Structure formats: structure tokens, C-alpha cells
Amino acid sequence: MNSIKIKQFELTRHKDQRGYLEEVFKPYMLPDENQEFGQCFLTTAHPGIVKGNHWHHQKYELFYLVKGKATVYFKDLDTQDTLEIQMSEDEPKVIQIPPKYLHAIKNTGSDDFYLMIYTDKASMECDIDDMDTTYIKWIE
16 A cells, blocks of 8 residues: 555636636645745746655645646655656646655656746745755656
């Protein structure tokens, strides 16, 4: 039995002739104690590129793929169980990543991907001194 418990939340895409609207990150997607606003950011990757290859000691993250295709890889560092989840702009969803899961995301499409990320920790900026993040080269 796989020990990895990743939550996925299907989204409703409201489309009309102008485009679409999706409500992406909502408080219920995180545990009650992690619902204070943190920060939201956008990252891109060229085809074949891997980002991540790290895990967080405390931080929850929510991933939403705005454009492109990707595979998100997870590893439970205690059990060594692994999981892969496919993401695509055509099947909108949010993935919740709890602390202590090694994770990486690979662009599996033919164009750049655009990934929106929410984290529940506003004070842990994305920099080299972020003591919450531990890097482990895993997926290439």
C-alpha cells in the first residue's frame, strides 16, 4: 500500500466567448491550522526541464498548472513510496503537497509550462537561505 497522501481538487472552468475563469486556491484546500494567507507565485519551465527536487519541513504548497503539461513526482522519505500525477491545462486541478514529501515537476509538453504555486508561509521567501527547504537531486 502506498503511503503518499496527496489531495487533488478538481476545478470548475467557467468558459464563454471571452475566455475562462477558474477559482483556484481556496482555504479548504489546506488543513484548518494552515489557512492564514501565505504567498502566491508563478514559475515557468521549458520543455523537458525539471523543477523542485526538494521537500519542505513545514510548508504546505498548492500547485495549479495554468498552461502546458507536466508530471509531478512525489516520494515519501520515510517509506520510499513514490507517486506520479499528470497535470494539464485541459484538466484543471489543484494538488496539495504536505510537508515532508520530496517533490519535483517536469515539463512533459512541447511548450513552456506556467505553474502557479501557493504556500502557506509568507515569511519563508524563495531564496538560498530558506531553512524550510531541503534539496535532493532525484528526478532529471
